[in-house]
Amino acid sequence: MIYRILRHEWIHILLDENNLRSNNWKYNEGLVSYFEFYLDKNLNDLEEVLKAEEYGFNKKYFSKAIIFRELLKNVSGRKKIRKIKEFLNLK
Numbered sequence: 103m104i105y106r107i108l109r110h111e112w113i114h115i116l117l118d119e120n121n122l123r124s125n126n127w128k129y130n131e132g133l134v135s136y137f138e139f140y141l142d143k144n145l146n147d148l149e150e151v152l153k154a155e156e157y158g159f160n161k162k163y164f165s166k167a168i169i170f171r172e173l174l175k176n177v178s179g180r181k182k183i184r185k186i187k188e189f190l191n192l193k
Contacts, residue, residue, distance in 0.1 A: 106138075109138065109141075110134055113134045113137050113138065114130070114134055117130070120183070121187075121192060122183070122186055122187065122190070122192065123192075128163070128166050129166055131159075131163040131166065132162070132163050132165070132166020132167045132170060133166070133167075133170055133186065134163075135166070136166075136167040136170035136174075139167060139171075145171050149168065151164055152164040152165060152168065170186070170189075173186075174186070
């Protein structure tokens with residue numbers, strides 16, 4: 103459990119260091135959740151996790167992660183960063 107929490111926070115730090123932070127916390131958490139599922143190679147499980155989730159906060163994270171999954175589908179490499187920045191209206 104502690105590993106998952108630390109990894110989650112580490113992803114936040116990496117995104118912050120790369121100026122990938124939205125003013126909307128839901129999208130920040132959704133992007134972190136997207137990367138967590140990406141690293142675990144289970145992006146296709148997001149809908150199941152969303153349906154099973156009982157807490158409203160987590161539902162928001164997973165629904166935003168699904169948006170990022172669809173946005174980044176068929177996008178490779180550094181183009182993902184550009185696509186994320188465009189979506190979040192970052193420069």
